[in-house]
Amino acid sequence: MITETTPQIILIIDDDPDARMILSRLLGREGVKVLEAESVKEGIEQAEKSPPQLVLLDLHMPEEDGLSFLRRRHAIPVLAPVPFIIISALSDSDSIHQAIALGAVDYIIKPYRSQILAAKIKKAFKEKTFGTHEFNPASLPVAKIKVRGEIRLISEACLTLQSPAKIAAETKIEIDGAYLKKLGMDQPSFQTLANPPLYTGEVREYLSQVNFVGLTEINRQKISKLMGNKP
């Protein structure tokens, strides 16, 4: 693999189908997902569907050449942060200089050695091409997560929950499961107690005591009836 991160997507923009095929095979062997485009226009369409982490760009193309595209790529959001490597038969210093000045991270002259190509691609790859969006601490989005658990013990007042999550004390939580439905508790609400959860060393999980909130008399009677079979 070129890098440890997955998936790795590389976009090849080259009007020469043989050149694209060779590159595609080479990269495919490295476990990379390859998108191919024969023109800048097609390349942009591909990128907008599946944003790549790297672009291999030919310079000499009929509709729009590589240098023109390099000039305007920052205006395309899915391509703005992506590193571009030029792969071209043009070996004159002007072309190389212009490409680098326009922000290409590297320049490979055709024909190239595959080991050199792989090394340059590896060097250009960023683990997080598109960066990290940090939310404003004053307005963080609220989310719900669902984890599995097991009810170990139940009484008329509370239950003991085992879970791989150490649930914070004095927290409102939602629990659903077949056993609770059997007790007629289809939409119960629960509150963990003030004590911190205890740790079960042998299975690396936590035991939390959870109070019932708003339990009906019918629910209590059902639990009480079931408790005819005490441990």
Next chain:
Amino acid sequence: MSTLPQSPRALVIDDDPDFIQLITVALKTLGIAVDAYQEVEPFLLHLKDHRPTFCLIDLHIGEVAVGFSVVKSIREVLGNEIPLIIASATTDPQAIAHAMELGADDYLTKPIHFSLLAAKMKNYISSRKIAALQPPFMTVPQSECSVGIELEVKILAIDELGVTLGSRHLLRKGLEIELACPEAKEYFGRDHISVRVASNSLDVSVEVNAAGDTIETSGYRTYCAYDPDDEKLFDDVRKWLAKKTG
């Protein structure tokens, strides 16, 4: 045969004799007697025959971070019987999270604030008394005991490999969770995603309020990675990130 303490008793391991002297005096003022050791072996031997109310464990004995293995060993042998509190000078949030994942119940950063110590000790002692007063319980049949637990978290950050969550819950590394939020469609292109917990670090802030009480606020930053085989998710997240930074 192990003996249970009638009055609260702490078992301490720390290689710093000054700290031992300090914590002994501090805990005695709270009515807690102290047995203290500077080396691991006599500490563990003591634990074999006695059950303290809680243990206070230094992470580093000498140059070595043996505290982690002490916590792990105690949990493997004694299960959840005794609260374990780490006391250490390190503020490395990942080290703290690792100690919690191994089974430590709490963490005190040296130098220890007396009022914080007092509040935590009160909590651990009262939890033992409350445990003794519980109503009769019934075990739930193994075939029926599985449940789904829904917890509230905040999303701190999103990147193209995963999402950072903030909450007071510690989610064990490797745990698979389902994440949903009203904005999920916008961020991830779908109503909910499955992620796997990759790492935790502890966020602790200590402040003194107007009344002079030391208040500790702690939470966890949990990094959860996307399913590496879910190519569509990576595409949708990258598109959203590109729009945000573009």
